[in-house]
Amino acid sequence: MEGRLKDPSLGLRTAVAVAALLLCRFPACLAAAAGAACDFLAIFNFGSSNSDTGGLSAVLGQVPPPNGETYFHKPSGRYCDGRLLIDFIAEDLRLPHLSAYLDSVGSNFSHGANFAVAGSSIRPQTTIQGGYIPISLNVQLVEFSDFLLRSRIFRSGCVFSRLLPQEEYFSRALYTFEIGQNDLTSGLKQNRTIDQIKADIPDVMTQFSDAIKKVYAQGGRSFWIQNTGPLGCSIFITDQYHREAQDDEHGCLRPFNELSQYFNTKLKQAMNSLRTELPLAAITYVDVYSVKYNLITQANKHGFQQPFIACCGHGGKYNFNNSRRCGFKATVEGKEIVIAKSCKDPSVRVSWDGVHFTEAANRWIFEKIVDGSNSDPPIPLNMACHRMDH
Ligand SMILES: *[C@@H]1O[C@H](CO)[C@@H](O)[C@H](O)[C@H]1NC(C)=O
Numbered sequence: 585m586e587g588r589l590k591d592p593s594l595g596l597r598t599a600v601a602v603a604a605l606l607l608c609r610f611p612a613c614l615a616a617a618a619g620a621a622c623d624f625l626a627i628f629n630f631g632s633s634n635s636d637t638g639g640l641s642a643v644l645g646q647v648p649p650p651n652g653e654t655y656f657h658k659p660s661g662r663y664c665d666g667r668l669l670i671d672f673i674a675e676d677l678r679l680p681h682l683s684a685y686l687d688s689v690g691s692n693f694s695h696g697a698n699f700a701v702a703g704s705s706i707r708p709q710t711t712i713q714g715g716y717i718p719i720s721l722n723v724q725l726v727e728f729s730d731f732l733l734r735s736r737i738f739r740s741g742c743v744f745s746r747l748l749p750q751e752e753y754f755s756r757a758l759y760t761f762e763i764g765q766n767d768l769t770s771g772l773k774q775n776r777t778i779d780q781i782k783a784d785i786p787d788v789m790t791q792f793s794d795a796i797k798k799v800y801a802q803g804g805r806s807f808w809i810q811n812t813g814p815l816g817c818s819i820f821i822t823d824q825y826h827r828e829a830q831d832d833e834h835g836c837l838r839p840f841n842e843l844s845q846y847f848n849t850k851l852k853q854a855m856n857s858l859r860t861e862l863p864l865a866a867i868t869y870v871d872v873y874s875v876k877y878n879l880i881t882q883a884n885k886h887g888f889q890q891p892f893i894a895c896c897g898h899g900g901k902y903n904f905n906n907s908r909r910c911g912f913k914a915t916v917e918g919k920e921i922v923i924a925k926s927c928k929d930p931s932v933r934v935s936w937d938g939v940h941f942t943e944a945a946n947r948w949i950f951e952k953i954v955d956g957s958n959s960d961p962p963i964p965l966n967m968a969c970h971r972m973d974h
Pocket residue numbers: 587680692693694695746747
């Protein structure tokens with residue numbers, strides 16, 4: 585492939601492959617660990633704000649500055665000062681950053697597309713209120729199917745073809761999923777109890793599995809499934825529920841973390857069943873929950889500061905006020921100025937805006953998941969096309 589560099593970290597990859605080999609207990613796993621890197625040709629991502637690279641911005645207007653200040657030096661559709669986990673994934677696979685499917689200007693989908701839109705959930709929302717968005721996972725799947733169909737129609741000769749993936753890229757792509765937290769928080773917004781939200785999770789999982797089956801039916805084979813992060817350590821949750829909920833020893837709210845853990849247990853089970861149902865699928869379940877919990881609760885040890893204070897915000901106990909979020913402007917002495925500004929040094933901070941992570945945190949999290957040590961099965965990102973039965 586043109587323009588793709590020889591892997592400079594081959595030595596590291598070999599070391600990782602050897603480490604994966606040591607973690608293996610099963611013949612198929614050994615084969616994959618010893619096997620070649622996958623050479624993914626594209627990435628298709630489904631998700632919400634943690635992986636939105638411009639979907640919501642294309643619909644509701646660009647995210648405001650100072651979003652994007654660290655890396656893009658301007659707003660880039662991301663709720664972050666810089667790059668997201670999905671950007672680090674793309675870079676690691678030597679692929680370009682993903683354009684948002686909904687973004688009609690300047691997009692190049694030749695190596696993938698991003699269907700993620702901030703505020704999206706797995707299940708369709710019954711009421712559109714409180715910032716939830718109707719582009720739920722089933723709608724993202726409709727978009728994907730349409731995208732696939734039209735990429736075929738425009739395959740050759742046409743002016744669009746250079747901006748679309750080639751036919752074989754769809755089977756040689758990595759399909760990434762980062763979605764689910766909004767299914768939990770929308771339940772909270774509707775004043776449902778944690779037990780009521782838990783009772784919905786089996787249905788949420790059925791809909792998640794259906795989405796993966798639909799991609800599989802259209803030729804997708806490699807799936808990278810991120811679980812949901814520790815909700816009870818999120819500033820927007822500690823800000824809202826602090827007085828009502830029980831703290832753990834680190835300052836996270838235990839009932840909300842238990843809700844995320846319950847979701848993740850069910851997700852892991854659903855992925856195990858899917859491996860049986862889809863004989864050619866390589867499904868990697870990635871435990872970002874543990875990585876994020878470790879980062880937030882041991883921030884100082886990892887070189888970060890103030891994990892419970894948002895870098896970008898204005899007022900409130902945690903530098904977070906839901907009605908004055910990052911980039912919020914106010915008129916002061918007749919002039920409109922940004923009052924919810926960035927902190928001095930986002931590179932040592934965990935939370936960017938009280939909801940999303942900083943680029944520095946995203947990079948740290950990425951480094952902990954790229955080698956497969958937090959995945960089930962424990963295979964590195966660039967080997968995630970290999971199926972391992974266990
Ligand atoms: C789209 O992106 C690919 C990969 O970065 C690049 O090779 C190609 O030239 C781009 N196409 C256009 C029409 O800009």
